[in-house]
Amino acid sequence: MEPIKIALIGAGLRWTRGYHSWVMDHSDKIEIVAVAEPKEDRLNYMKKEYKLSDEKCFTSWEPLLEYIKDKKIDGVAICTSDHEHYKPAIACLEMGLHMLLEKPMAPTPEECFNISKIAEKNNCIVMVAHVLRYTPFFSKIRELIQSGAIGTIQSIQHTENIGYFHMAHSFVRGIWNNKKESNPLILSKSCHDLDILLYIMGGSPKATKVAGFGSLKHFRKENAPEGATKVCSKECPSYETECPYSVKTYLTTGGFKESVNPTGACDPESLEIELKTSRYGRCVYHCNNDVCDSMSSIIEYDNGVNLTFSLSAFTDLVNRTINIMGSNGQIRGDMEKDEVTIAHFGKGEGLYRNKAITTFNPSKEASSTENNGYAGHGGGDSRFLEGLVSAIKGNSKALTQASESVESHLIAFALEESRVDGKVIFMDEYKKNLKK
Ligand SMILES: NC(=O)c1ccc[n+]([C@@H]2O[C@H](COP(=O)([O-])OP(=O)(O)OC[C@H]3O[C@@H](n4cnc5c(N)ncnc54)[C@H](O)[C@@H]3O)[C@@H](O)[C@H]2O)c1
Numbered sequence: 001m002e003p004i005k006i007a008l009i010g011a012g013l014r015w016t017r018g019y020h021s022w023v024m025d026h027s028d029k030i031e032i033v034a035v036a037e038p039k040e041d042r043l044n045y046m047k048k049e050y051k052l053s054d055e056k057c058f059t060s061w062e063p064l065l066e067y068i069k070d071k072k073i074d075g076v077a078i079c080t081s082d083h084e085h086y087k088p089a090i091a092c093l094e095m096g097l098h099m100l101l102e103k104p105m106a107p108t109p110e111e112c113f114n115i116s117k118i119a120e121k122n123n124c125i126v127m128v129a130h131v132l133r134y135t136p137f138f139s140k141i142r143e144l145i146q147s148g149a150i151g152t153i154q155s156i157q158h159t160e161n162i163g164y165f166h167m168a169h170s171f172v173r174g175i176w177n178n179k180k181e182s183n184p185l186i187l188s189k190s191c192h193d194l195d196i197l198l199y200i201m202g203g204s205p206k207a208t209k210v211a212g213f214g215s216l217k218h219f220r221k222e223n224a225p226e227g228a229t230k231v232c233s234k235e236c237p238s239y240e241t242e243c244p245y246s247v248k249t250y251l252t253t254g255g256f257k258e259s260v261n262p263t264g265a266c267d268p269e270s271l272e273i274e275l276k277t278s279r280y281g282r283c284v285y286h287c288n289n290d291v292c293d294s295m296s297s298i299i300e301y302d303n304g305v306n307l308t309f310s311l312s313a314f315t316d317l318v319n320r321t322i323n324i325m326g327s328n329g330q331i332r333g334d335m336e337k338d339e340v341t342i343a344h345f346g347k348g349e350g351l352y353r354n355k356a357i358t359t360f361n362p363s364k365e366a367s368s369t370e371n372n373g374y375a376g377h378g379g380g381d382s383r384f385l386e387g388l389v390s391a392i393k394g395n396s397k398a399l400t401q402a403s404e405s406v407e408s409h410l411i412a413f414a415l416e417e418s419r420v421d422g423k424v425i426f427m428d429e430y431k432k433n434l435k436k
Pocket of ligand 1: 014015104130188
């Protein structure tokens with residue numbers, strides 16, 4: 001089988017840590033034919049890894065598009081930061097290229113609509129990287145719901161546990177910490193969740209009413225421990241013992257260290273030097289962050305389901321859990337444990353305690369051995385790439401086409417508006433008022 005030919009736009013952390021190793025191991029499926037990346041070290045790294053000549057490496061996407069315009073390639077992967085998706089996406093779609101488009105699609109509803117509209121017009125596959133649709137965990141939950149195992153869904157409780165240090169790293173110190181420069185938390189962190197909830201319910205449910213609640217409560221300067229230094233260091237009285245967000249975590253546990261210095265050295269000594277000037281060395285109480293640190297959302301859908309969604313920084317695990325209540329049974333899922341259970345109402349002995357329960361371990365049970373060893377997003381990253389290859393080859397339908405992703409993005413925009421303005425948003429009216 002000939003590999004699909006892909007040009008890469010934006011060789012940052014998402015590509016290098018999420019997709020690169022699978023692509024390297026599957027050169028029979030994807031061939032990277034050109035790369036655009038302004039950061040010299042990242043560009044050089046890709047050049048070496050994919051054995052590209054100088055003429056195939058660019059410091060921005062515009063000259064890359066000029067280079068590929070008369071070449072026969074299958075598509076592009078757009079992995080630039082959130083605010084830099086739209087322009088290259090539109091330019092590539094106007095050239096008729098298929099695409100892997102990182103989520104969120106774009107920072108405004110109008111831009112999301114436009115991407116979807118131009119993709120449809122030009123018959124382009126735009127696979128938005130809602131990789132959870134490709135995970136064994138959520139595929140199993142969807143399959144059980146579709147099989148009627150719990151009757152009709154009545155309501156859902158969904159939880160996204162960001163993890164206290166992940167929050168500090170990505171949404172307080174990191175590149176998603178400020179709405180103006182990136183996006184509101186509900187979009188940057190949870191468009192995945194808002195999308196997967198639509199997917200598991202099946203059909204094409206639409207939200208009818210949404211309400212969001214939450215604020216930035218903790219990571220503010222007034223909550224800094226006494227004497228806290230603006231740059232996190234041993235001079236801060238809370239560094240060693242009290243502060244769970246101290247940069248000591250990078251140095252001692254190794255967690256997130258590649259994000260601090262993606263292509264450079266990650267030994268404690270080099271990291272310590274990097275942290276003195278890096279955004280990741282800042283005290284969490286003295287950053288330019290403005291995104292909320294926990295959010296509760298309520299959504300009602302046109303299939304009659306109502307849902308509560310809790311998103312919080314203050315959790316010990318990075319995990320998603322879900323509780324789906326149906327007319328004939330209940331599904332509980334814990335992604336970290338790779339566990340999905342169904343309680344079948346009215347079956348088994350006794351009333352509540354001895355009910356019949358079936359347990360699944362979806363990732364363990366997933367039949368494909370192809371993607372073993374690629375753990376990103378519970379196996380979603382590697383399966384998503386398989387899906388991209390298959391969709392471009394015409395062997396299967398993409399599970400995450402842009403036209404479907406627009407709905408979850410709109411829910412996120414509306415939830416944020418609701419949170420900020422303190423009102424319930426009626427989605428029909430909200431959509432009518434958007435400039436398309
Ligand atoms: N699907 C997921 O689960 C998931 C997970 C993490 C991140 N993401 C998304 O992936 C995207 C990238 O995130 P990241 O963590 O890699 O960020 P990053 O900042 O590490 O990478 C973005 C890269 O784009 C490059 N870039 C900037 N301008 C460019 C231009 N004109 N032409 C070409 N490249 C350019 C930057 O130099 C940078 O290396 C974001 O939209 C992010 O939200 C998705």
